[in-house]
Amino acid sequence: MLKVTDLNVHYGAIHALQGVSFNLQEGEIVTLIGANGAGKSTLLNTISGLLPAVKGKVEYLDEDITNLEPQKIVRKGIVQVPEGRKIFAAMSVMENLEMGAFTVTDKKLIADKVEEMFAKFPILGKRSKQLGGTLSGGEQQMLAIARGLMASPKLLLLDEPSMGLSPVLVEQIFDTIQSINNSGTSVILVEQNAQMALVIAHRAYVLETGKIVLEGDAQEVLQNPMVIEAYLGVS
């Protein structure tokens, strides 16, 4: 479904991605794990079109989408839920969801989607008139995911969805991701919480200073001694 070949991206003076290649099959959850600054967010932002690739290719459904403008990529069905949630703080929950459905022109479809999100995340329904900035961290993360789902993406890019959340909420978020995937959306999951990510993912790639150093089935990666030592913190 998504095929990234030899991707090179510069972030300022930093050569942030140095020939990254990976792929994702339809219906999969693929997780990218790695330390801070390994280039995970850069990779997602390049797929989303926010950062230009100097070399390499991003292909989506056999179509070259490298360096396409972000809004065109969204229209093709790739939606990113950015790191740090990035809720529009001065807009209501409802307006945030409407922004998520910016590419949708059918008003009826938007209303249906909003209903669907309120069913999935009841707390958002209760707060629909409240300003986004007044929500708690967990609610904001729900809203960010719901906002991402408003455009009915075929591929959802999640950047650190569990960041800064309590263990209970993390569990809830991961359940949500799994149910999103079960309903047919492919997911690329960038996570610091490698343990949880590897449990729900089908396949995993380990990124280190802009290069992929390990790839394989999530179960295998979970057993890999190097990963256990570096990312899972088990002695």
Add this chain to the structure above:
Amino acid sequence: MENEIRPPRRYKRSKLPKLVRWIFGLIVLSYFFWRLYTVIIVQNEYTPDIWVRLLISGLVIGGVYSLIAIGYTLVYGILRMINFAHGEVMMIGTFAGYFVFEATNAIRFTSSTGEITSLSNAQPFLSILLAFIVGMTVAATSGFLLEKIAYRPLRKAPRLIPLISAIGASIFLQNLAQLLFSPLVRDYKNPDLIARGQGWAITVAGARLTIPYTGVLTFSLSIILMFALYTMVRKSKLGKSMRAVAADKSTAALMGIDVNGVISQTFIISGMLAGAAGVMWGLHNGLVYYYVGFLPGIKAFTSAVLGGIGNIPGAMLGGMLLGMIESIGPTALGISYQLKDVLAFVILIIILIFRPSGILGEVLSEEKV
């Protein structure tokens, strides 16, 4: 992505302690109150009709300032830059309206009663409407081009650079207008229906005064436009996407919003409002020349800061307030009317001492400033 060397985040604050600024502000304020007291209570030489007359002219000029100020505030909200060429966009609108009235005035025909009338007098509503449509369209186009040519290539540059480009664009447009239309001060040819100086006569406390037709037109149209703009920003899809882009450009792009498109549309809307303000200015004040946009532009910028830049109701309030201060202030304080511009800026300084982010402005965090 950002390669440039960033200036240090924290600028050195003024060494003048806050207390000194406050004391200065309080001294000026108490001077104002003392003057107000002397003029209004002690001398009491002005009759109510004078105040009403000043109030009316304040409202009219305030409406114009508000419309232009909204343009500053919208652009600032989205790009965090002051579009110093905005006054020139208004000037272009004034000229466009001027040429429409020239044209409709030049077309003359003999009416059924045998009199020779011009199109602008035979069809005053049509020609006024046409002047506004043309003025707004031309100003909107120039706003659009201004952004494309002068600001878009500098989008990623440090913030000072588009500002310099804006000042350059302002000088360029003034000179272009001077070159094209000569430095002559021209007279706006109002249709007779809204001839300058004509108006409804009313009686206030036994004295007669007129409410000028042009004033009524200016004020009511600016209120309508402001209301329309506010509703658009709150409710429409474009308005919401403008707010989203203002809040966070990359997240807005991740929603599928065409950020550059929204920025262009912002300049178009600002230009439309400035164009309407320009035609109003021409109709009400009657003069048009290449420099006509400068002072209203600066005043509207002041209004936007006064109300809290980036805040739309703030720009409206600031414009109205500044119009009133300019019109009523000199008389109420018993100072020369020539000092109205000085007074406007003194009020700005006072407001900024006590409320640095403007009347309705959000209290900005260090980071945002």
